[in-house]
Structure formats: C-alpha cells, structure tokens
Amino acid sequence: MKTLLLSTLIFLSVFSIHGQTRVIEGKVTTLKDLPVANFEVKAKKSGAAITTDSLGRFSIVTSSKDVLLFKGKVFRNKRVRITDKITDSVHVEVEFIPGPENRKRAIGYGYVSEDNLINSISHLGRADADFCNYSDIFELIRGRFPGVQVRGSGPNAEVIIRGQSSINLSSDALYVLDGVTVNSISHVSPCNVKSIDVIKDGSASIYGSRGANGVVIIETIKGMDSTRE
Structure with a gap:
C-alpha cells in the first residue's frame, strides 16, 4: 500500500503541469461479482498504466477528460470516459469473448481462480x-x-x-x-x-x-x- 501511495504521488507531481489530475480507484469484475486479477488498466491521456490486484482493485492517475482502457486476452475491451459526473470510484464489469474455451483460459492467464469461476457460473x-x-x-x-x-x-x-x-x-x-x-x-x-x-x-x-x-x-x-x- 505504501508503494502504491508513493507511485500515485509521483504521478500527481509529474502530471500536474499538464492540467488537472484525478486519482481513480475501482474494481474490475466479470459474471456480476467475480474479481478479475492481473487485468490491464491504462489511462489514455496521462499514460499511466497498472494491473488489478488479486481482488480486482486498481488505483490510477488520470488527466482531465481522460479515458480508461481495460484490456484482457480473453475479455472484450472496455472504455470508461472520465468526466466531472464520474466519482473517484468506479466499478467496471467486463465480458468474456464468446467461445467455449475462454473461461478456462482465464484461469491459466491468472485472471480468475478455478474455484471462484466454478461457483460463479x-x-x-x-x-x-x-x-x-x-x-x-x-x-x-x-x-x-x-x-x-x-x-x-x-x-x-x-x-x-x-x-x-x-x-x-x-x-x-x-x-x-x-x-x-x-x-x-x-x-x-x-x-x-x-x-x-x-x-x-x-x-x-x-x-x-x-x-x-x-x-x-x-x-x-x-x-x-x-x-x-
């Protein structure tokens, strides 16, 4: 947590000269409430990038009117536009790419655990x-x-x-x-x-x-x- 806070402060100091910045925290899930770990989250304007933790959580620095990009190998890509109406906390639900093997592949990539996936579907x-x-x-x-x-x-x-x-x-x-x-x-x-x-x-x-x-x-x-x- 200290490392994450330090990284956030460094990003804030670097991007402050380019305009207003915001720290957006959130969680990535699939199948309604199954946390997705190791999922790529990138802020398009600020350039900040991070992966979700084992509980699907993330914290990332964004610029004004930024766009968050969410990418995973067996999931559909998702975009979330950061506006003044969005709070500093977001919940992002991602969907599997259709295909009988993609849910099993998600286990191999470390996105979800087998036990949690079985219970969720x-x-x-x-x-x-x-x-x-x-x-x-x-x-x-x-x-x-x-x-x-x-x-x-x-x-x-x-x-x-x-x-x-x-x-x-x-x-x-x-x-x-x-x-x-x-x-x-x-x-x-x-x-x-x-x-x-x-x-x-x-x-x-x-x-x-x-x-x-x-x-x-x-x-x-x-x-x-x-x-x-």
Missing part, C-alpha cells in the same frame, strides 16, 4: 452463449462449466461434479429436465436448451440422497419434447 442461460455451437449436451456442459467432468460418451455418458463425495455406487449427478427427474440427458439437443444450473453444494440436499453427487437442472425451450432430431 453455476447458472448458464442462452444470453451467455450460443448453445448451437456444441455437438451434444455433454460437450456443452464440459465446455462451459470448468471443473465439471464428463465421463464416457453417448447415452451412457456421466456428468461428474467436482468435489462431490458420493454415498451411492454411481458418481454421476442427478438430472432434472424441465422439472422432471430423468436417467439420461443424452437426447437433449443443445439448440433446445434454455438454461442449465449446476448445484454442487448444500443446496442439493433438497433432492435427498439422489442429489448427493450434485444436480444438473436443464430447462428447455420446447419442454419435454426437446429431443435431437
């Missing part, structure tokens, strides 16, 4: 991805829920939710399709999926022992007629 809706890009329902689940595994292939494939300790012989999750418990979801077409919820914590207890391995809840657009043609 327990719900997936059509607004989050083009489900028709996936060949089957298991590829969709594998691609969009890091830490959730798919064992096997075809109608006998099983979804294994990481961190579950099974009390049953089977380790696959419980499947709930349009409010009805089913033995398999292999017939569900990704194009007909409206939303997917993965429950891996204590919330699954409402399903009793059947939910001991976690629950995959799928809501389809066409209801129970949602089958692959």
Whole structure:
C-alpha cells in the first residue's frame, strides 16, 4: 500500500503541469461479482498504466477528460470516459469473448481462480452463449462449466461434479429436465436448451440422497419434447 501511495504521488507531481489530475480507484469484475486479477488498466491521456490486484482493485492517475482502457486476452475491451459526473470510484464489469474455451483460459492467464469461476457460473442461460455451437449436451456442459467432468460418451455418458463425495455406487449427478427427474440427458439437443444450473453444494440436499453427487437442472425451450432430431 505504501508503494502504491508513493507511485500515485509521483504521478500527481509529474502530471500536474499538464492540467488537472484525478486519482481513480475501482474494481474490475466479470459474471456480476467475480474479481478479475492481473487485468490491464491504462489511462489514455496521462499514460499511466497498472494491473488489478488479486481482488480486482486498481488505483490510477488520470488527466482531465481522460479515458480508461481495460484490456484482457480473453475479455472484450472496455472504455470508461472520465468526466466531472464520474466519482473517484468506479466499478467496471467486463465480458468474456464468446467461445467455449475462454473461461478456462482465464484461469491459466491468472485472471480468475478455478474455484471462484466454478461457483460463479453455476447458472448458464442462452444470453451467455450460443448453445448451437456444441455437438451434444455433454460437450456443452464440459465446455462451459470448468471443473465439471464428463465421463464416457453417448447415452451412457456421466456428468461428474467436482468435489462431490458420493454415498451411492454411481458418481454421476442427478438430472432434472424441465422439472422432471430423468436417467439420461443424452437426447437433449443443445439448440433446445434454455438454461442449465449446476448445484454442487448444500443446496442439493433438497433432492435427498439422489442429489448427493450434485444436480444438473436443464430447462428447455420446447419442454419435454426437446429431443435431437
């Protein structure tokens, strides 16, 4: 913190001759409240640049009517214009570039932790991805829920939710399709999926022992007629 304060004071003294300066503090998040670390933040006019800390926070010196540029390798770039109406604290929400691998790549780049990412995307809706890009329902689940595994292939494939300790012989999750418990979801077409919820914590207890391995809840657009043609 002392180093950050010293750097801020140095920037203030250097840029004061070029006009009014402001120190803008803020936080970068994604998926509503997931902190994004190591994210590049740059002030276009002042030239100051910094990366967010492990909690997604940053503090940067800006010039009058400056523009903050936010860049990350698997995220859409974002710009925030600094005006008199903006306070000295900003909250910036960034979006992933569409693609099944980008959320996993975000872990490798150090932007987010795997545990936090898994918890943050327990719900997936059509607004989050083009489900028709996936060949089957298991590829969709594998691609969009890091830490959730798919064992096997075809109608006998099983979804294994990481961190579950099974009390049953089977380790696959419980499947709930349009409010009805089913033995398999292999017939569900990704194009007909409206939303997917993965429950891996204590919330699954409402399903009793059947939910001991976690629950995959799928809501389809066409209801129970949602089958692959």
